[in-house]
Structure formats: structure tokens, C-alpha cells
Amino acid sequence: MSPEDFSYVADLVRTEAGVVLTSDKVFFLDTRLGPLARREKEAGVDALIARLRSQPTASRIQAVVEAALVPETRFFRNRSAFQTLADLSLPELVKRRGDKGLRILSAGCSSGQEAYSLAILVQESLPQTPTEIVAIDYSRRSLEKARAGLYSHFEVQRGLPIRRLLDNFEKVDENWRASAALRSKIVWSEANLLSDLSGLGQFDVILCRNVLNSFAPAVATACLERLEGRLAADGLLMLGVDEGLILPASFKPEAASGLYRRNVAFVREVKMA
Numbered sequence: 001m002s003p004e005d006f007s008y009v010a011d012l013v014r015t016e017a018g019v020v021l022t023s024d025k026v027f028f029l030d031t032r033l034g035p036l037a038r039r040e041k042e043a044g045v046d047a048l049i050a051r052l053r054s055q056p057t058a059s060r061i062q063a064v065v066e067a068a069l070v071p072e073t074r075f076f077r078n079r080s081a082f083q084t085l086a087d088l089s090l091p092e093l094v095k096r097r098g099d100k101g102l103r104i105l106s107a108g109c110s111s112g113q114e115a116y117s118l119a120i121l122v123q124e125s126l127p128q129t130p131t132e133i134v135a136i137d138y139s140r141r142s143l144e145k146a147r148a149g150l151y152s153h154f155e156v157q158r159g160l161p162i163r164r165l166l167d168n169f170e171k172v173d174e175n176w177r178a179s180a181a182l183r184s185k186i187v188w189s190e191a192n193l194l195s196d197l198s199g200l201g202q203f204d205v206i207l208c209r210n211v212l213n214s215f216a217p218a219v220a221t222a223c224l225e226r227l228e229g230r231l232a233a234d235g236l237l238m239l240g241v242d243e244g245l246i247l248p249a250s251f252k253p254e255a256a257s258g259l260y261r262r263n264v265a266f267v268r269e270v271k272m273a
């Protein structure tokens, strides 16, 4: 891939999705675009980019940008934060909400492992609480896989203990499919974290993990502010373990790493407003 082509695609990925591809990512990008070039029946990555440059249709842009995003994920990533959520944070929120139930957002859900982990937690620890999990991502291909709920043996081995696997998944040929009960708890939706998220409504818990660390700092901050606008005053924010530095001052860390709630002073301000 020529340096000009790399810059062209990197600019597109940054303006479209916020993700920064540094100049050492040429090989990464080439590898990621190869399968897309084959699916599009182009002669190779260079031909794919030439076509994009001459005919930059919305669907071509979307396909190239989503191919450049890193979908890395696994079940119960950062297990201790999930455990704190189940043992302390969710029961406490449920007590305050009563019959209203909970809404949880998985922002940047990739192929769904994070949202299914949440659905398992809710099923195990709050079976009587009506809960809606909304899971959003830029990538249509990731969402397609997430919606199908079908995972390879390798994928379920990454984070799912055998008991949880057998309780919540059924074997389909060589793969495992999330149960209908689990799938019914999750609403999947294509959404860009750079855009207005107000149509999603309000949430009691927002997970946005291992997404913002690939954004430029100012873009990540603006995105966090938009997410904060979607969070209930006493709600919880869950970031990736090493993402705390970019957090707005209105949040303070909770017991487990990666988990935050608003400062009491801030909550008081919101209540009084």
C-alpha cells in the first residue's frame, strides 16, 4: 500500500469513526483490507482503494472503515469489574429503581461477547428485574455476528466458564449459539459514537470499553461527554481497565478497576437542577 493510500484511508477512518491509525499500522491495514478486497472481487487492496477514491459511495466508505476497526473482544473481559457489577452495583441500583427495571448500554459492542456477558449476569443475579441491554457498534459485520449469537469453540473458551456455557448456549454443529432467553434481552443497533446518541434514551449503566483508547484525546473526551448525557445521575460507567485517565472530573472510581460513578456533589447538583 502506498503512503498516499494509507493516509487517504487513515483520514477516512479518523473522520468517520474517530479511530486514529498511526503510520506504523500500514501492515495492519493491508491485512484488514485484504478480505474485503476479495469479497468485493477487486484485484487486491490497491485496486479496492483506487475504486474507493474514484467512487467514494457511502457503502464503500462504511465497508472500508469498519474493516479497519479492531474487533478484539471476549466474554467477561475484566472479570473483577463484572463481578462487582453483579454483587454490589446492580443490586443497589435495582433497589433504587424498584419495578422500573434497568437499562444498560454496551457501546462499541463488537461481536457481542460483552452484551451477552451482561445478559448472563442479569439472568443469574437479577432474574426478576426487567432489563433491557442495548448494544451499539459502527461495524455492520460485527453486529450481524452479534445478533446471530453464534460463536466458535475458540471464542467461547475465551472467558466463558463451562457452567455458564452449558447454561446459556446450545451446541449447533461445531459452534455454540446463545439461548433465545439471552438473545431476547439485547437490542442491537448500528450507531456511531461520534454522532448524537440522544435517540438511545437514558441508561443506568454504560459500558464503553477498549474503544475510546483508539480515539484522539479530544475526540474521546467529547464522546465521553455525550455518553455522560445518556447516563442516569446515579448511574455507573464502565471503561476498559487502563482508560481512567481520560475521565471527566465528574466521575470517581468505584470498587473495581474500570468502574466509575458520579461524584456525590455532582449527583446533588443534578438532583437540585
Ligand SMILES: C[S@@+](CC[C@H](N)C(=O)[O-])C[C@H]1O[C@@H](n2cnc3c(N)ncnc32)[C@H](O)[C@@H]1O
Pocket (backbone or CB within 6 Å): 016, 017, 018, 019, 069, 070, 071, 072, 073, 074, 077, 107, 108, 109, 110, 111, 114, 136, 137, 138, 139, 142, 191, 192, 193, 194, 208, 209, 210, 211, 240
Ligand atoms: C476493541 S473492540 C472492544 C469491544 C468490547 N467493548 C470489549 O471491550 O471487549 C472496539 C469496538 O469499537 C467499535 N468502534 C470503534 N469506533 C466506533 C465508533 N465511532 N462508533 C461505534 N463503534 C465504534 C469497533 O467497531 C469495535 O467493535
